[in-house]
Amino acid sequence: MPDDVGMTAAVQLFPTCIGDVVAQQTATDAERVLDALGIDHHRPSATTCCGQPAYNSGHDGPARAVAKATLKALDDGSDLPILVPSGSCTSMVRLHWRELFHGTPEAEAATRIARRVRELSSYLAEHTDALRELKPSLAVRVGYHDSCHMLRELRIKEAPREVLQTVAGLELVELDSSERCCGFGGTFSGRYPDVSVAMADTKIDDMVAAKIDVLVSSDPGCLMQLAGRMSRQGTPVRAVHLATLMAEALA
């Protein structure tokens, strides 16, 4: 924990379940960026998942059971911001936990956590001056994918772009389809694989036409979808999390 004297701010980091299983690099890269900024951070040890897969499938019981474990892990009595490198998990905790835990003994804690939780890029956007001083640089042509819940529930659109624009040599291209869903949709991707993949393809066509080198997003779910499809097709576009791109630019 930081003391009051130092310049260090402190945050908690919730890696999310996709981060624990598939996208481990994301949380690690987020930590590298925070390190570069001199922001103290730690991961609570017992988080699991925010409950979103069950919640969005209409299974509130299982969602509550799982979310409760994460809630307990995050509710450490501190006021530290909880950074989440996922727009949709942030949205789940920030906007839907109150409803999910309404009328349960966890209701109060859920409200407490909802106030603390922050989507990673929107937190970093408050540190763009400090980021610029670190002279991040990377010569790449980048497109940004607005993930649905981050854009339409959290209403975060500019923050990730502001962060990316601190990188010297980075050219940010606005994709025509930046706001269109990638087709992941959690369980949707498994229920309707063909439709899901077709949805990804329209985004990928757009990226190829825009001749970008890297697609950046702030949602591991979307990235799993888009990177997975592009890998299968041999599309020459990398899909990475904003944290990863920033870590590379700062390295």
Next chain:
Amino acid sequence: MSATREDVGGTPLPPGWAKPAHQPDAFELTTTTFAERAAKTMARPFARGAIANATDHAAALTTARFVGTDHEALREEARKIRAHAIANLPDYLDQWIDQAERKGTIVHYAADESEARRIVAQICTDQQITRVVKSKSMASEEVSLNSALEAVGVDIYETDLGEFVVQAMGDRPGHVIAPILHRTKDEVHELFSAMAGHELPNEAEALTAFAREGLRHAFLTADAGISGGNFLIAETGDVLLVTNEGNGRLTTSLPPIHIALVGIEKVLPRRRDLAVLLPLLTGHGTGQQITTYVSVSAGPRRQGEPDGPEQMHVVLLDAGRSALLGGEFEEALHCIRCGACQNVCPVYRQVGGHAYGWVYGGPIGAVLTPLFRGQEEAGELAQATTLCGACDDVCPVKIPLHDLLLNLRRRSDAEGHVPRHEQVAFALWAQVWSRPLLYRASTAVARGSLRALARNGVVSAKSPLLRRWTAGRDLVVGKRPR
């Protein structure tokens, strides 16, 4: 009718031009899954491109229409008007019926689809109607009206150009505003050339001219016109219809009898509510400030009036609507059928309207179909969306479609319509992932298995557990080599 009715002008369409109308039980909702129906459209070479282009175009027109206006304030005003109208629906309906009857309109009430079919068929039989011109009506699609009329010997002419093509092809409308959005001009060219018996020029003007000739004859010889209705104005007892082709105006005023089939939820309290709702309907439907025609049917022709129908019937269609009043899905009744949510839906864009298995496609279809047809038959549709929320942001009356879809998923779960394997999977998942130690063990196993399956950080093997993912995608678990 008289023997001379064939000589009035236009060119009669060749006999047998229309394919038989679909029967009420011909909907594919129960016999196929969403995935199967979606696959059918996705396999048609030009359909996907056509749907994507048309919806993108429509969505762009809508956005452009409201640039520089206080769109948000207008939407909020519209939401309030619709919420108020629906919250007080029984009163406003009474008022509408009262006013309409005063103007001489004959009002009928159809509790369900078969009653609607029966009522309209009965009017046709009683009035010896054998030829009907129809303007576009989604309510008539809901009740499969055409098949009921064919059964009592009525010839039907769909007069909206898109619906005309649908009827000639034996197809179904694929969009609430643009019925043949899933078709290409070439397909229409081929169809019309076959109907004409010779090759027509493959140009929009020539094709419309062909249809117009045939339809003109139908208009001039029809015994009755059947329309839907966009709004019922409680204050005046009128039915309001918006169209662009003029066919609505002809349908409602030229033949001696006009029959309108209108959902009960279409009521607006006052005429001045149109100042809010009309620009939103047309702007979100077609991007227009106002449609070419806005027709107000205010009862039959009165003494001294030179035109208009001699008889006007309105069939008020309930068919599942009143059951939603006061419940958690009441907001679905606020819908004004503008189609905007279909135009921005990333799923609809791929699969089109037919994938939804009934009358309405896209987000509003995924909501209305389970509500009107029942959870058992149609509950799956609420799963066929990514909950991306684009529909919420565009809906002119601010229906929270995302929340309604999620609530439908919850209802499926609560009512036990979720497949057993899914129930078990989520219960098991909750058992493990609600315990941090088990969670850590399970994610370690998952990571280990993925590593074992991966080549160069990429899992592409079609392992049975991942099959639904890896059929079309890889799973990138490490840094992908460049």
